[in-house]
Amino acid sequence: MKEPFLEPILRKIRIGKVVDEVKDIHRCNILDIGCGFNHKFLSSIEPYIEHGIGIDFKVQELSSHKIKTINMTLNETLPFNDCSFDAVTMLAVLEHIDKPRHIVSEVRRVLKNEGKFILTVPGKRAKPLLEFLAFKLGIINRKEIDDHKKYYDLDELKELISDVDGLKIIKHQYFQFGMNNFCVIQKY
Template sequence: MPLPDNSVDTVFLNAVLEHLTNPYIVLKECKRILKENGRVVMTTPTRAAKPVLEFMAFKLHIINEDEILEHQHYYNKKDVIKLASDLGFKLEKYSFFELFMNSLIVYRK
């Protein structure tokens, strides 16, 4: 990202994490541009969402099949904690919405 180090208060990744082959690359870059105590706020579908999304895409054809095929990973809380730990973030919040099909994740630098 063409932004200076320590220049951003908050980074939002809305439904991005599940599409990344290597989330470490993007999250490391987020950490680089974040100011001290800055936050990464993310949403991502949970593992419980996978069969529902696939059914809606491939059987009912009511959501875009290509977008579901792009999903690289469905994250649970353990995965989110490991990412935070590996990258030196503090997990500030982990919660569910949409009937446990999506999670809200907040990391703090």
């Protein structure tokens, strides 16, 4: 699958924000929701994890010593047992979700106590720029941007997370000139 020019660069920046959080989790068992067709994030953290599962409707299924990918469409329920993962990531995925509160509840369910939910999601300021880059210049994926349901600011992320019992935001930063959110949420 050929990607528009800017996609790999933006992905590398997102991955760079998240890798250090994962490195800090001893013997990490991680779920990457929306791992993408090439599961780049899971591949980049393989040396730091015990085991990783990636799910996406675009990924080709594979199974190696540490990484497994599952081709599936994200729907109402994650197909994993309660308290299965030390960390769950959603990198540039939340903006595509029709029922974000429900998915966040599912993430909480599959996280172990004290587990981390790590996400990146475009901020509201990013909308016009992303649309310009996709629709006018064609250097990011038009179909992906067209599928965005919502852009988030910190207050909206706080509201979404506070709607799900047992989760709290422990870190938030804007990056890419304030266009993107990086958020670490912990299950308690």
